[in-house]
Amino acid sequence: MHDYAAIRRLIPHAHPILLVDKVLEMEPYERIVTSKTVSGSEPCYAGLAPDLGSRAFAYPASLLMESWGQGGAILWMERIRAQRRERSGALILAATRKVALHRAVMPGDTLRHVVRVDQYVGDNVFLSGESYVGDELVAEVGSAIAVMRPAELVSWEGAA
Amino acid sequence: MTSASSASGAALAAPGTDPAGGTAAPPPRRRAAPHNPVDSASVLSSTEVVARKAVRADDAYLEGHYPDMTVYPGVFLIESVHEAVIHFVRQVRGEGVVPEPAVLESVRFTTALRPGDVLDVHCECRPGEGDTLLVTALCTSGGARAAQMKIQFRLVADTAETGDPCTTTRPSAA
Numbered sequence: 508m509h510d511y512a513a514i515r516r517l518i519p520h521a522h523p524i525l526l527v528d529k530v531l532e533m534e535p536y537e538r539i540v541t542s543k544t545v546s547g548s549e550p551c552y553a554g555l556a557p558d559l560g561s562r563a564f565a566y567p568a569s570l571l572m573e574s575w576g577q578g579g580a581i582l583w584m585e586r587i588r589a590q591r592r593e594r595s596g597a598l599i600l601a602a603t604r605k606v607a608l609h610r611a612v613m614p615g616d617t618l619r620h621v622v623r624v625d626q627y628v629g630d631n632v633f634l635s636g637e638s639y640v641g642d643e644l645v646a647e648v649g650s651a652i653a654v655m656r657p658a659e660l661v662s663w664e665g666a667a
Numbered sequence: 668m669t670s671a672s673s674a675s676g677a678a679l680a681a682p683g684t685d686p687a688g689g690t691a692a693p694p695p696r697r698r699a700a701p702h703n704p705v706d707s708a709s710v711l712s713s714t715e716v717v718a719r720k721a722v723r724a725d726d727a728y729l730e731g732h733y734p735d736m737t738v739y740p741g742v743f744l745i746e747s748v749h750e751a752v753i754h755f756v757r758q759v760r761g762e763g764v765v766p767e768p769a770v771l772e773s774v775r776f777t778t779a780l781r782p783g784d785v786l787d788v789h790c791e792c793r794p795g796e797g798d799t800l801l802v803t804a805l806c807t808s809g810g811a812r813a814a815q816m817k818i819q820f821r822l823v824a825d826t827a828e829t830g831d832p833c834t835t836t837r838p839s840a841a
Contacts, residue, residue: 521731524740550702550727556695562823562832563698568749568768569742570701597733599779600741606771611832656779 508533509581517588518580519598523550526574527581527620536586537624541578547614565611571618571638571646576600578622579634579653586627595630596657605649616640630655698753698765702727704746705788708754716758716790718751724782741776744786744814748804751788752820756800766800766820767832778813786813798822 509530515521532540545566555563580598587594612618622636631654638646693703708718722739723729729737745768752766780786787807795801799821806814 519733519735521734524728524731551699553727554693554696555699556697559697560826562765562767562825565699565767565832567700567746568771569740569746572742572745572771573740597736597738597779599738600776602773602775603771604773606774608768608770611767613832 514577514581517584518577519594520577520580524573525577526570527577530578530581531619533582533585535589536582536627539578539582539620539622541574541581541620541622542617543574543620544617545612545614552614561613562611564613566613566616568608571608571612572600572603572606572648574618575620575622575636575638575646575648576634576651576653578620578636579624579632579651582622582624583627583632583653583655594655596655599654599656601631601652601654603648603651605647606651607647607649609645609647610643612638612640612645618645625650700746700750701740701743704743704750705754708751710755710758713759714792716751716755716792718747718754718788718790720747720786720788722780722782722784722786726782729782737782739780739782739784741774741779741814744776744780744788744806745771745774745816745818747786747788747806748790748802748816748818749820751790751804752792752800752802752818755790755792756822760822763825764822765825766822768818769799769821770819772817772819774814774816774818776814778808778811780808780813784808795819 511528514527515525526543527541528543530541551567619639622634624632625635626633631652634651636648637644705718705720710716732738732740749768756764756766788804790802790804793801799819802818804816
């Protein structure tokens with residue numbers, strides 16, 4: 508299974524926003540289980556006031572979503588590599604629907620993300636899945652669409 | 668209208684600047700976020716708040732997204748909306764309550780931002796069931812639509828002593 512170095516070689520994300528530590532399970536190219544341990548030393552915790560309560564240290568929803576979505580990027584890049592193709596642009600999250608955030612994720616928690624590819628359509632991929640800490644469901648993603656677009660094309664109005 | 672500069676400008680000031688035009692250390696932040704998600708915010712009415720954020724090349728996390736071409740992660744726009752709503756709730760409900768995202772009902776990104784772009788956020792905030800707030804947000808940059816979102820926030824007590832964030836009641840996905 509992929510370790511951090513293999514993930515770094517495969518997807519374009521780099522430190523400090525490479526938010527998958529390792530791949531736990533993979534069914535090419537349709538389902539993946541990844542893990543990421545949240546640390547209080549990450550940049551999102553820099554510069555916080557000293558008198559805050561626990562809620563202030565909830566892992567940001569944006570980074571939780573990004574970490575979850577990078578599992579989809581791993582599946583997608585594995586598929587492209589198997590097809591002996593090259594990535595033809597940046598990977599960008601285009602849309603999400605019905606993302607439920609059940610409880611906060613805190614420093615010290617290890618996230619276990621389950622990502623399913625529901626459909627590949629050209630340079631778009633449709634995803635869904637969940638995130639857990641231990642056996643506890645912390646987030647559900649009803650659907651997400653990621654797109655691959657050339658660097659010079661920064662708008663994808665009308666994309667799938 | 669209540670502006671960030673008159674109400675809580677210290678928490679929302681652009682990093683590295685002060686009103687006199689000199690250089691100052693950024694004030695301590697009040698929650699975890701990838702970086703300061705807004706530079707300024709203003710409550711327009713009992714249901715509206717706007718915010719602005721200049722995307723900077725040295726914003727935390729951008730160096731890895733991506734090393735060969737910087738694209739501002741779309742998910743970071745969710746943080747700008749969240750921060751604008753925090754400002755709104757502070758003005759409307761007071762200091763003891765904070766909003767936390769509960770359900771991202773729909774989020775659609777339409778234009779990628781890059782360093783140098785300025786993000787403008789407009790949020791319409793309506794009470795939902797129980798202690799929730801339903802927010803419809805439009806994000807633009809240079810007149811182009813960057814994102815649209817509908818997010819349900821739960822309103823929780825904001826104290827250092829209370830509120831275990833790991834026992835949140837599960838929201839109902841609309």
